[in-house]
Amino acid sequence: MKAALFATAVFMAPCITLADPLPSWGTSQSKDRIVAFVDAVTDPDNPDYVTPSDRIAVFDNDGTLWAEQPVYFQLTFAMDRLAELAAANPSILTSPTLEAAAKGELQTIAEGGHEALIEVLNASHSGISVEEFQASVTKWLDTARHPDTGLPYDQMTYQPMVELLRYLRDEGFRTYIVSGGGLHFMRVFAEDAYGVPPEQVLGTYTGTTYETADGTPTIIKAPGIAFVDDKEGKPINIERTLGRRPILAGGNSDGDFAMLEWTTAGHGPRLGILIHHTDAEREWAYDRESPIGKLVDGLNKGPDMGWVIVDMAQDWNRIYTGSE
Amino acid sequence: MKAALFATAVFMAPCITLADPLPSWGTSQSKDRIVAFVDAVTDPDNPDYVTPSDRIAVFDNDGTLWAEQPVYFQLTFAMDRLAELAAANPSILTSPTLEAAAKGELQTIAEGGHEALIEVLNASHSGISVEEFQASVTKWLDTARHPDTGLPYDQMTYQPMVELLRYLRDEGFRTYIVSGGGLHFMRVFAEDAYGVPPEQVLGTYTGTTYETADGTPTIIKAPGIAFVDDKEGKPINIERTLGRRPILAGGNSDGDFAMLEWTTAGHGPRLGILIHHTDAEREWAYDRESPIGKLVDGLNKGPDMGWVIVDMAQDWNRIYTGSE
Ligand SMILES: [Ca+2]
Ligand SMILES: [Ca+2]
Numbered sequence: 223m224k225a226a227l228f229a230t231a232v233f234m235a236p237c238i239t240l241a242d243p244l245p246s247w248g249t250s251q252s253k254d255r256i257v258a259f260v261d262a263v264t265d266p267d268n269p270d271y272v273t274p275s276d277r278i279a280v281f282d283n284d285g286t287l288w289a290e291q292p293v294y295f296q297l298t299f300a301m302d303r304l305a306e307l308a309a310a311n312p313s314i315l316t317s318p319t320l321e322a323a324a325k326g327e328l329q330t331i332a333e334g335g336h337e338a339l340i341e342v343l344n345a346s347h348s349g350i351s352v353e354e355f356q357a358s359v360t361k362w363l364d365t366a367r368h369p370d371t372g373l374p375y376d377q378m379t380y381q382p383m384v385e386l387l388r389y390l391r392d393e394g395f396r397t398y399i400v401s402g403g404g405l406h407f408m409r410v411f412a413e414d415a416y417g418v419p420p421e422q423v424l425g426t427y428t429g430t431t432y433e434t435a436d437g438t439p440t441i442i443k444a445p446g447i448a449f450v451d452d453k454e455g456k457p458i459n460i461e462r463t464l465g466r467r468p469i470l471a472g473g474n475s476d477g478d479f480a481m482l483e484w485t486t487a488g489h490g491p492r493l494g495i496l497i498h499h500t501d502a503e504r505e506w507a508y509d510r511e512s513p514i515g516k517l518v519d520g521l522n523k524g525p526d527m528g529w530v531i532v533d534m535a536q537d538w539n540r541i542y543t544g545s546e
Numbered sequence: 547m548k549a550a551l552f553a554t555a556v557f558m559a560p561c562i563t564l565a566d567p568l569p570s571w572g573t574s575q576s577k578d579r580i581v582a583f584v585d586a587v588t589d590p591d592n593p594d595y596v597t598p599s600d601r602i603a604v605f606d607n608d609g610t611l612w613a614e615q616p617v618y619f620q621l622t623f624a625m626d627r628l629a630e631l632a633a634a635n636p637s638i639l640t641s642p643t644l645e646a647a648a649k650g651e652l653q654t655i656a657e658g659g660h661e662a663l664i665e666v667l668n669a670s671h672s673g674i675s676v677e678e679f680q681a682s683v684t685k686w687l688d689t690a691r692h693p694d695t696g697l698p699y700d701q702m703t704y705q706p707m708v709e710l711l712r713y714l715r716d717e718g719f720r721t722y723i724v725s726g727g728g729l730h731f732m733r734v735f736a737e738d739a740y741g742v743p744p745e746q747v748l749g750t751y752t753g754t755t756y757e758t759a760d761g762t763p764t765i766i767k768a769p770g771i772a773f774v775d776d777k778e779g780k781p782i783n784i785e786r787t788l789g790r791r792p793i794l795a796g797g798n799s800d801g802d803f804a805m806l807e808w809t810t811a812g813h814g815p816r817l818g819i820l821i822h823h824t825d826a827e828r829e830w831a832y833d834r835e836s837p838i839g840k841l842v843d844g845l846n847k848g849p850d851m852g853w854v855i856v857d858m859a860q861d862w863n864r865i866y867t868g869s870e
Contacts, residue, residue, distance in 0.1 A: 352785060406789075420789025420790055421788040430785065432781050439811050454755070457765065458756055461754065464745040465745055465747065480756055480763070484763045
């Protein structure tokens with residue numbers, strides 16, 4: 223019996239590696255380095271072998287796993303939600319900022335800076351249960367369309383990154399999202415879009431309260447931001463939530479610098495990946511001067527730190543999951 | 547080939563269920579109800595079947611998975627560490643509270659209340675990297691012994707609960723610790739003692755900072771408590787970290803009431819378990835009047851809410867993992 227089982231294993235093993243796990247990545251140094259890294263850490267005979275429990279890969283979301291132009295998609299959701307709430311009850315627009323937001327006047331919000339942003343977030347993201355909030359995100363994803371591509375927002379995920387996440391999981395990694403985006407917002411689509419379950423999504427969060435007033439315990443989103451999952455907040459959040467240092471980190475902006483720095487400074491094999499938005503034809507081209515996804519430190523220091531700088535225009539055969 | 551494999555499966559399947567997965571639990575209603583619950587949620591033909599991804603079980607630690615008398619073990623660690631630090635550098639004992647703590651004068655700390663506790667925690671738990679802190683916990687566990695039992699503290703885990711955790715995992719559950727104890731403290735022993743990996747340990751935490759001053763990125767424990775994982779904090783922390791409501795929760799004090807309430811109020815099959823400390827012979831007997839592990843609401847309301855109240859003296863054949 224054992225001999226028969228062994229024979230099966232020997233026959234089947236070669237088949238498993240035949241298909242390219244990253245078909246949307248063109249032949250490139252980026253792809254070669256990623257595959258070489260994964261091969262090394264998963265080969266028990268390689269000195270760089272890493273046990274599965276430590277195969278943790280973390281990825282930023284906006285600009286890394288899905289697009290982020292012309293504005294973070296979550297801000298579009300916030301404004302759309304404000305407009306919808308105001309249609310039913312115009313009195314909620316208690317300030318010129320909120321009135322502008324409900325009309326989709328991005329320029330006004332941008333000029334209002336952090337204070338305006340918090341005002342819009344509070345009015346659109348708090349005072350309701352997590353369940354109600356997430357139902358409103360689901361509905362928005364079903365109906366809203368991106369102004370330039372006409373795609374549902376959750377189909378503007380990057381097909382090469384979706385493949386990378388799947389490939390890593392197939393090789394025994396656990397894949398996490400660690401993003402400046404809202405925790406409760408991202409959890410709505412992360413499992414369907416990326417195969418990342420809710421407990422592997424880390425993000426910025428509002429406070430919550432536990433209420434039993436009506437006899438049913440409910441968790442309610444409170445106003446204000448309790449934790450910003452950006453810059454140093456990323457390694458801090460990972461350490462607090464996982465208690466492990468990842469061996470692979472991917473991002474696209476200087477908000478990811480500390481996460482990649484901490485990841486790749488660990489002992490043993492490590493990989494940092496930066497997505498460089500170079501494709502003005504198929505997506506957007508932006509880096510050092512962009513108000514969204516600004517990338518300066520990563521371009522200046524990343525190559526010397528051994529990070530893979532992915533050139534979207536050169537390295538990717540395909541961009542969005544939702545368009546062939 | 548397939549027929550041979552199938553024959554093996556049929557031959558071997560019956561063997562798997564023969565051994566009692568909970569040998570340290572005596573015959574009791576508590577054990578019967580726990581096993582019946584697990585059987586139901588893992589049987590695809592049962593209307594109460596729950597898919598593995600939603601089989602989340604959460605457990606308090608102090609008084610639920612290990613003992614907590616005469617004081618929380620982490621407080622003993624804090625005082626022992628202060629004494630050790632002061633032996634090398636007496637000037638760190640900058641107040642009568644800290645002097646008393648380094649001498650192990652529990653009464654003084656107790657009388658100083660929350661403020662004294664924070665002072666002791668700050669002096670013993672902050673200003674060092676997470677790695678250094680955890681190394682000091684490892685060393686303490688190797689050397690310190692409980693004053694009454696003479697056991698290492700991490701052998702004063704409850705054998706019946708260690709078996710329950712393993713049983714649940716064998717049945718496709720993921721087991722989490724959600725405790726008022728310190729996150730960084732518990733992660734040192736949770737994997738060896740309970741089989742719970744660091745990313746499945748939730749607890750109270752100090753703030754941390756990300757420092758790169760010496761060129762090496764390090765996460766440093768800051769003074770003060772950033773989040774108290776007790777009472778309403780428990781469901782809040784679970785929702786924030788997991789994004790799922792557990793189907794099973796275990797605790798021993800009113801600090802666990804909200805966690806059990808939220809867990810068992812969910813749709814579908816749910817189980818709440820309270821460990822009632824009734825065994826003055828083999829452990830300690832305490833509940834309504836105890837300053838540590840006070841249990842009033844759980845005893846008053848738990849039975850009507852369908853929670854299993856475990857009678858330690860009656861239901862457990864054996865108490866500590868470290869003593870037969
Ligand atoms: Ca980004
Ligand atoms: Ca407890």
